[in-house]
Amino acid sequence: MYPRCSHVQRLVERPEFLSLTNMQEDTMTLSQDEIFAKVQEALVDALGVDDDEATRDATLVGDLGAESIDFLDIVFKLEKAFDIQIPREELSPEDILTNSQYVQDGVVTSDGMAELKTRMPWADLAKFEENPRVQDFGNLLTVGDLCSYVDSKVNP
């Protein structure tokens, strides 16, 4: 045990600090704003974009210019920031999009959409579902979707 510095002692005895630590022990939940802030920081670092570009509505590929290799970087940064594990198939349902059972003529079938919704309940698939071409899937995810995904992991 290290001796505790006096200023640290004073800090931890302050009511707001005690309430913060108690809250973390009781719930360990993160607010939507806290999640967004950390996701935004990860994206700014990984993609070299500005804070004001990484809005909730921004698409990762189309608006923020993410390339395939960036997704690995983003996954690592999110895993570290939130102390979570992100299995490959949860963010990249390639097995569904390449399965002939779920895709016909480059379009996701109704069974495939159902599978995607089951796999990615945190994603807003409504717009994609209007014309579910596999080639458009890559530009589907938004910053908001990513926040919802993280929320599902940290606040189950």
Place this chain on the structure above:
Amino acid sequence: MRWFWVDRFTEFVSGSHASGIKNVALDEEVIDNYCLGFPMLPPTLIIEGLAQVGGVLVHEVFGFQKRVVLAKVGKVRYHAPAMAGDQLIYHTKLENVSDRGATVIGTSHCGDVLQTESELMFAFMEDGYLVDGPLFNRGDLLAMLRLMQFFNVAVTADGHPVPIYDNL
């Protein structure tokens, strides 16, 4: 073309960290060609050296079976030029590793002075992507590791010598 940007491994603990040294010498053409009258090691080659140390660190985790490539250079800060006559100490630490890639934190010191900080990301090329088969001819990587005295210092997490893997 020679592409060795670290001279010697000085420490290697499997799955954890690795260190090496790089002597900056005027007999390398790049040192005096990069900035005429100011003989320095180009900063990008410091990144390359850190990537070679860190890349071996990542590679060894998987018994040198994966096709490891430097995929992305994250934040980098250069605090001072590396001049001819300097000896750089490279330290790399494995930060994240998965079946898709890994991240490494790399630093370069000249004496006690922090010279470069970097975040490196490595990816594993899937079979059939760009080229088939291993990225090294059989024996080439082993020869490089021996030149860099890797096996003199490399130990497993529990302190045993790192084996010479069959596939090298």
